[in-house]
Amino acid sequence: MRSIAVVGASLAGLRAVEELRTQGFDGRITVIGEEPHRPYDRPPLSKAYLTGTCATEDLRLADAADTDELAAEWHLGVRADSLDPAARSVRLSDGTEVVADGIVIATGGRARPLPGAEGLAGVHTLRTLDDAVALRADLDASTAGVVVIGAGWIGAEVASTCRTLGLPVTVVEASTTPLARVLGATMGAHCAALHTDHGADLRTGAGVASLTSTGFGPWKRVTGVVLDDGTHLPADVVVVGIGMRPNTEWLAGSGLPVDNGVLCDAGCVTAFPSVVAVGDVARYHGPDGPVRHEHWSNASEQPAVAVRNLLAGTTIQEYHSSGYFWSDQYGTRLQVAGHPAGADEVTVVDGSPHDRRFVAEYRRAGTAVGVLAMNNPKQFGRLRRQLRAGAVPA
């Protein structure tokens, strides 16, 4: 293998380039990234970056010296439009063609928009740096307050940030308990209580019927959110946090199986041994079937395995996810490891949810499968390690 193209220049793409060099690949590396920016870190976008305590430079995942050392060719602000694995060719939106022996797909995902809200000023999703800049500008000008649609991780973090900025916030969540799908109803409720602790108005079991607006054409601007029960929540900023969709459209016609992500084997290798997928876009074969993770540590750790298999030309190593992610809300740090969603028993093993400082262990048929901690990194670290040590390799 003498040349490799990495499509997607964010966390997983950058880590793939780093791993290629670490693992001794000295051929040509071409990186293609749709955003004009050098790789930057997304987690601070909903937190410190949005409050203004972290600057754009602080988001950089690699400085100039790091990138120079990687000796890769960067095509930024250009999209990959199609892939032909047999011809080893990636066609770009500027008309160029990149031919490479190996391909790393790291195209991540984009925020799911609220249907019907397209082009309505004041309505935001948050996935990119540009999104964060635009949202911040609207928050600075907000007088009527903010409605956050969706009390998932990103929605909760944005709501928390808006409270820090002193804005009135209503959080609208369709399910009866936020985060219950991941953490179970009890722990979901403990996490959701952070909203009410800090003066955000949390409406659960509430569907969005429509958005109200003023003006017309390009001057149309949101004025509020109407719920299914007819309630009108006034707002001049609406943030939609209802999940993401993997960026796979550019793979249409490539012959690569795609189904809610790029399907790959346990080692992140696709149907073509010369094509691997990493990060948020990769739906790899996990212990319980195909799975896709949407968190930072996965995008950071998966490339080591994928690159090893790409360079070997076959799957010689499988990826085992630690399931680790964190979220910062209202000055509280939440940390999760393993796979709590599969548990049938949850026990608080240290501290107390009412003190907003605890660790809970999730078990399935008596075996530890996950850990959740609130403001308790030390105990979390201990249990997370036990979990890893006890885990039966799939």
Place this chain on the structure above:
Amino acid sequence: MIPVCAVADLPDGEAVRIPGEVPIAVFNAGGEIYAIDDTCSHQDASLSEGWLEGCFVECPLHAASFDLRTGMPTGAPAKKPVRTHEVTIQDGVIHVVPQNQEAVV
């Protein structure tokens, strides 16, 4: 020079955090006492809450590992070192000499 605690009160594998403008973390790693900046050089985590393995501490947030002897990170995501501080033991009590104050004197 900041008195921390009695050597006997900091068992092997444990850490204490000295609060302050620049908080410092003090570790007992296999009987050796080390002091480094408590705040991870990557983002916003307290290294005294990290996992101690030999004379390396792993950050509790994104798992960057720092050498307690030099403050150097062993790899991603941290790139910058954390400062190390001098430790002296007097009459069984651990004292830390913060590096920046030293420079001022």
